[in-house]
Amino acid sequence: MAEFTVNFAIETLGSLLVQETKLLRSVKKEVESIKRELEIIRSFLRDADTRAAAEEEGESNGGVVRSVDNVLESINNSKIHSVSVFNVDRMRNSFMTGLVSDFKLIKVLDFENGPIEYLPEGVGNLFHLHYLSVKNTQVHW
Numbered sequence: 001m002a003e004f005t006v007n008f009a010i011e012t013l014g015s016l017l018v019q020e021t022k023l024l025r026s027v028k029k030e031v032e033s034i035k036r037e038l039e040i041i042r043s044f045l046r047d048a049d050t051r052a053a054a055e056e057e058g059e060s061n062g063g064v065v066r067s068v069d070n071v072l073e074s075i076n077n078s079k080i081h082s083v084s085v086f087n088v089d090r091m092r093n094s095f096m097t098g099l100v101s102d103f104k105l106i107k108v109l110d111f112e113n114g115p116i117e118y119l120p121e122g123v124g125n126l127f128h129l130h131y132l133s134v135k136n137t138q139v140h141w
Helices: 002-060 095-101 123-126
Strands: 083-084 108-110 131-133
Touching: 095 123
Parallel strands: 083 108, 108 131
Antiparallel strands: none
């Protein structure tokens, strides 16, 4: 009788531990996902701060300057799948090169109306790329 009770307890505790482990793994994945999303939000906030500072400088110079200089740094370890550039007046070459070399999972690159003159060589190596727009840019084929 005692052996039966102990076996029952072991089986019950074993299955409960397995369920708890699965729940903890699931929670870990969710926390990592939320962390990635917060990093992306942080990058946009940093970019907004940079733009606000640049706009203040631009207003004193008679124009508005918009840039994406700090975006790559702030989203460095995330798994970005889509990039759309809009309301940008300048883009460093290092942004384009870093974007193509650091983010291999990109499916969408939309540079329509963006301030780009060329596409980096690595664009051809983006295996997952399904959509590329260079409409109204200085890129010539």
